[in-house]
Amino acid sequence: MLQFFTTKFGGNNVLGILFFLLLGGLTTSWGQTPSTGDLIKVHNANQTEISSISNPEDGMLIYNEDTGQINFFSGSNWVAPSNESKTLVLNRASNGNNNLIVNSTNTYYDFPVNATHELSNTGGIYQTLGNGRIRVNQAGTYFMSAAFSVRDMPSGDTKYIIGLFINGALRGYLSRGFASLPNRDWWGTSGTIIYPLRANDEVRFRYVVNNNGSPLDAVFVNIGITQL
Template sequence: MKTLFAFLLISYTCFSQVGIGTNTPNSNSLLEISSTDKVFVPPRMTNAQMLAIPTPLIGSIVYNTTFNAIYIYNSLGWKNASDTDNSSLICKKNGGSLTTSINTYYNFPLNHHHVQTQNPLTYEILSSGKIRVKENGIYMIGAQLSVNNMPSGKKGYSLALFKNGVLLGLLNKNESEQTITDYWGTSGMMTFNLSVNDEIEIKYLINHNANLSLVFAAFSFVKIN
């Protein structure tokens, strides 16, 4: 009889609501916590510790002490609960010089010193113009540059993306034709499906044999899905 009673008690407990700080948890709640002077504290850990969790369940919650924010795990990975925009990376700079030569691609002269916006869970800047993506998804990638001393005459140019060392696509390809040395600029944008650990290089080509005076350079990544 004692065994039967214990079994019935365990069965009742497993299928009833649990209340902490209340004796009357809502019938629609599996767990209800009630307090006016105490708080709920999720596990606290560094970003490295969070990423080292082998198989987190969807819906898992931690407090990331590296970024001082609540993170929630979903089908796309760990996400900052306070983020309202799609994960993005923006780098830009004003001034400097732009190396050019005939039929030669150069990486954009932008690195971690030029970051305006970055989600480190999604992007890692490896070197100038070179980024590793850390999440599978669809990314919109854009680039822009301008100079103030493009020489007269025709100059072929292009903005290109390379993935893992192989040309992925051209953001822009055209010819500049100037009657005098003057300001010039170009930009482009495309959308690509990228995978974890893909290394993307943003490059430019300007068919000219001397350095140009850079006015502005920028590139951006936005994870849209």
């Protein structure tokens, strides 16, 4: 099929022979398992070091040691190309006497879920730091949800709040109101919020339940975050 090659060595025929030899070498190389020396090594750094890089250019690559992913600079942020969803789900369920929902009047407490309660953590951008505390390693817009339920909410009007804190400051309410029950009963609340976050922002999900300091038994506690 390579009809443009001849045994003559004049003019463009030399170029044809050289191309044939090069093609043969590439075919041999492609048919073999690559060795370490054949691979490209990009620089590696942790998230703090990456964020401090001055004047990065579009398309630059670096290996993020904290997330275990290649990041590229998109013009404004270092991002990780991935077809995988970037979602975190924390869930804790119980029907026992657990006294998880501690409280005092008009006081915020952290959601009692942490890394041991992760059901899903995909995309390499979330780090669960402690109860209700999550660090986001990539800038973007995030859809966030939280919920909790108890089996022994008292009768009467009981104030409740689910609040979102970012870097220690209250930024929004996912849910807020009064539970009005004729008798002690099962009760729950949930809410969502969409908010832009920067790389290394810490989000904190906290609740208020005014039950005069008497702890309540949680049925479930849930946090979900998805990058949009």
